[in-house]
Amino acid sequence: AELFGEVSNVFEPNYKIATPSGYVLGPGDELLVQVFGYSEQNYNLKVTAEGFVYIQNVGPIQVAGLSVDEAGTKIKNKLGATIYKAIRSGQTKVSVTLGQIRSIQVAVMGQASKPGNYTVNSLTTLFNLLYLCGGPSNNGSFRKIELIRGDKVYRTVDLYSYLLRGDRKDNVLLQDQDIVRIPYYDSRVSIEGEVRRTGKFEMLRNENLDQLFTYCGGFSDSAYRSAVKVIRISDTGRILADVPAASFAAFTPHSGDAIRVGKALAKYNNRVTIRGA
Numbered sequence: 001a002e003l004f005g006e007v008s009n010v011f012e013p014n015y016k017i018a019t020p021s022g023y024v025l026g027p028g029d030e031l032l033v034q035v036f037g038y039s040e041q042n043y044n045l046k047v048t049a050e051g052f053v054y055i056q057n058v059g060p061i062q063v064a065g066l067s068v069d070e071a072g073t074k075i076k077n078k079l080g081a082t083i084y085k086a087i088r089s090g091q092t093k094v095s096v097t098l099g100q101i102r103s104i105q106v107a108v109m110g111q112a113s114k115p116g117n118y119t120v121n122s123l124t125t126l127f128n129l130l131y132l133c134g135g136p137s138n139n140g141s142f143r144k145i146e147l148i149r150g151d152k153v154y155r156t157v158d159l160y161s162y163l164l165r166g167d168r169k170d171n172v173l174l175q176d177q178d179i180v181r182i183p184y185y186d187s188r189v190s191i192e193g194e195v196r197r198t199g200k201f202e203m204l205r206n207e208n209l210d211q212l213f214t215y216c217g218g219f220s221d222s223a224y225r226s227a228v229k230v231i232r233i234s235d236t237g238r239i240l241a242d243v244p245a246a247s248f249a250a251f252t253p254h255s256g257d258a259i260r261v262g263k264a265l266a267k268y269n270n271r272v273t274i275r276g277a
Helices: 068-080 126-132 159-165 209-215
Strands: 030-037 041-046 052-055 059-062 092-098 103-110 116-121 145-149 152-157 179-182 188-193 199-202 227-233 238-244 258-261
Touching: 030 068, 041 052, 052 068, 059 068, 068 092, 116 126, 126 179, 159 209
Parallel strands: 103 179, 188 258
Antiparallel strands: 030 041, 030 092, 052 059, 103 116, 145 152, 145 179, 188 199, 227 238, 227 258
C-alpha cells in the first residue's frame, strides 16, 4: 500500500524504449516509414479510424490489429510490388517504426483508491494504471486483481509476485476498453513482534505460516523461534493458541488472525558461573 501512496516515477510509462513486441497497432497510431538505398523517401503514416494507412501511388494498406513488425513486412511488400521495385533485389531498404502513439480508454472498478474511467496512451501497462488509480483501497485485494478484456477475465494478477520477487510477467500492455477490477480481499492476517516487517498481509486459501513469514521477511535476530502465539476470533470470543515451529507448514491462518512473535528467553542453556577464590 505504501508503494502506491508515494510520489514516484517507478510506474510511469517509459516512452524511450523500443516498441514492445506485443504492441498492436490501432486507429490513431503513427508509423514512420523510411525508404533508403537506391531510392530515398520518408513517410509519416497515420492509422485511420478504419485501420488503414495510405501511401500515395500505392493505396490503402490495412495495419490495424497487426504488430509493428507485421505491418512493416506488409508495407515493405506493398512498396516493392509498386513504386520501389529495387526493394526486391535489396538495393532499396525499408525501415518501419512507431511514431506518435494513440490514446485508449480503460476503466478501473471495484475496491480501488480512485476507481473510474481513464484516458491513457497505448504504451500504458497494468502496473501504470494501478499506480494512477492509487492501487487497492483498504478493503481491496492485492492478490486477485482481474484484467477483463472482451467481457472475459484475461488475467488474474497477484501483486505479491512483483513486490516480493520483482516478477513483471503480469505487467501487460493495456488495450482499448480494458477493465481492471479489484475485488474485496478474502483473508487478511496481522503479524507483530519480532519479525522484520510487521503489518497486515493478505493470504490466499491454503497458504500457511511459513509463507506468511516469507511475506514479512522472517524472524528478527532476537525472535523466539520455537513457537508463536495466535489470537483468533471465534463466534463467541477470542481464542489464544501456541503454534510450535514444527507445525508452521501445517497451520493455515484464518482471516482476522493476529500472529505474535515474542523475544528469545533471557536465559542461557550452556553457561556455568564460578565465584569465589
